[in-house]
Amino acid sequence: MEPLRPGDLPEIGGYRLLARLGEGGMGEVFLARTPSGRPLALKTVHRELSLDPDFAERFSREIRTNDRVRSAWTVSVVDFSPPGALPQWLATEYVAAPSLADWVRGHGPLPEPALHCLARELAAALVTVRAAGVVHRDIKPANVLLGPERPFLIDFGIARAVRDPRHTQTGAVIGTPGYLAPEQAVGAVAAAPADVFSLAAVLVYAATGRGPFLAGGEELSLPALLYRIVHDEPLLDGMPESLLPLVRDCLAKDPGRRPAAEEVRARLGAAEEGDWSAAVPPDLIAETGRREAGLRRLLSASQPPAATPPAPAVPPPALPPVPGTAPSAAFTPEPARGSSSRRPLVIGAAAGGILAVAVTLAVTLPGHGGDKAGPPAGSPPASGSSSASPSPSPAASSAGALPASWVGTWSGVGPGTPDADGITRARTGEFTVAVTLTAGNAGEIVGRQVSNVKEVSSGRDLGCTEALELRQIKGNTAVLAAATSHPTDRAASFDCPRGNLYVLTLEAPDRLTLASEGAQSAGAPAALTRGR
Template sequence: MDTRENIDEVTEPRETTSGLSTRADPLHPGDPRELGDYRILGRLGEGGMGTVFLGRGRDTGLVAVKVIRADVARIPRYRDRFRREAAVARRVARFCTAEVLDVVDPPDGQPYLVTEFVDGPTLARAVANHGPLGSADLERVAVSVAAALTAIHGAGLVHRDLSPSNVLLSPLGARVIDFGLARVTDEAPSGPSGRVTGTPAFMSPEQARGETVTSAADIFSWGGLVIFAGSGRKPFGDGPTSAQLRRVQQADPTLGDLDPALAAVVRAAMRREPARRPTAEELLRRLVRPGDAAQTIVTSPLDILPPRPGPSTSSATSPAAPRTPPTGTVSPRSRPAPAAAASVSSTSGPVPAASAA
């Protein structure tokens, strides 16, 4: 069997950028200097499938160009993954990702994807260079990634690899990138695949077991990402991939010193049972309306159904009226709540601007 077959199914990130994306690393001797209409200026990041370069187009200004490695491009499964990433990324609202500008897929050459250049580091790089985010910045990232997931899931997609290396910190908010492992909801397999894909410490328990993955897995990963951003630590610890996968399935994550209100949302997002996790819309509502009761993010039927009426029924047992959609912005910390657990780790794909490998 070709040893490259599982080249990036479970990978740790290999980032080569410095703090700001605009400081691209120098090109290597074998790197392209031009690709089609784009002049290649430097390297932004590298991952299992290829390399992301900083480029400049004749009419587009700065761009990020993700070039698939020649040996990987020869494997049909990875060629299909590249095509799926390009198609899926175009379905996502532009505000929450790096917009796809061009897709080149020559039959006998290396395919590449050109996206908008996002001038900012990944969350992984920002934390590595400057430490955990302060509380206000942490809330901004938590809200913007939850908003991105709302758009992604609303487009009928599941990302399946939400991690700090796949979130870019743009000056206008966080962007979620790298849709190479994403699935269209109605195309998801109907049963367990047995294949573990993604970033170990950010996987949901069902993902770590190789079971069917739904949008609830992205919610679990969101919780781990928030913990990492606020603490700089992986909630399930370091170590070999096998150990991380075991802890994701069996251990309780460590929340660190998150604000109690944010910790309560993270704890709900990281429930072991997928059906009991909040949706992305519910996450966003709770984050922008911190005064709402905790029940607003409970999705299990056992938790949301009103009690059965007894011999005498009072207004306290009536179902609550539906809540109006959120219209506010992130409030400072004036919140309730307990603390709890979550998860974090590295990623599979290039790092800074554009979709990762």
């Protein structure tokens, strides 16, 4: 992470820029924040690329590819630039963790228990990528983040949908030399087996500190390296015997002889919850802790001053008194941003469908919306009194407690997406959202959301159920986060992400409007009304 340079924009797409994260062939990457303090990785596109008449379509395809892959091992798309905007940009979740490349350069190869765990986790990630119909095509150490709970596979910037060969050029090398499959090195169309090859090459790097086609400390020209990848056997000295047969199979020159991602996962065994954090070096856990603490300080320092909300033109009728004190961190209600001018914003998103939570606040259609990020680093629970005070005025409602006026059952119906293409976005009928809210303080679970929406082609219920935790409340606007999430249909095979951040506004005693940070979807209910 580096400071911003003179001439850098202060904000892009309504998101304040805080630091530089890197720069590549496509553009620059910045650390940004939402007004409520959620960190984002915001990638901008070089202006000369944006001026290419064909680039807008390619950039849009990149976004669709990123957004199609949703799992515990990938970061979610949060927002992106509207058509015609300069610079073009894409915002995703930010993980405050070192890449595998950075870690191995600074600390040496991973110990064997961590290496085995990395192999299991990345194999599971690759299965989800394959299930989404995507080929990553650039799996390399720099695109693996070593998070404290699990590794993440990032940057699908040059990935292409498996079923969209029109946009894959033969004769062009796509990927990073040293981790390319032979078919990529010769410019052929690379399918799913190429990712298996690259995964094995990454494991060689994690175990030895070098790629499989370089000796220690060796440097080669690009043509010489590509020649080795195509014609020479990999150098596997230093690989643990327990992984050697699998890695050798994955590095087969012939794509047809490599095991599929599902077989790789089966041979390695399932990735169990907690295995990663137990296996990685203590120094890595300490490093991610330092990065997260630094991120919190940066977000806190960039927090805008608290703004006093204007008094309503007509006082709300008979709001019950609510106790509390001023919040420990200011909250500014967030308007819909970026793509919100193109599609309605809704709360939550399943890995293939709508979100339903213990506090059912919103729903996102498959392939869009919610994300799996944890609580935003910049918005700690507000400090409020846990006991009621006798009779404060409605205007003095606590920023740390949900007022009694919110308590009750709320519901709404959206039209769904009956005209969607059924590929990049599921074709669904009407969906319903039912929310039950109870009184509670910041940091507590205050409700339940249940969403139901059926996919037209299959009849599957793509809804999710979430339990919502109150993060902040000020005036008539509240921020809640999904603490737990699971498919409403317990037999469903997709995953519902946790940590989605929701912004609710009590516009009238019987009406809640919904918004979320980047949860983009069409067909969602715009508001919920109180049940009678």
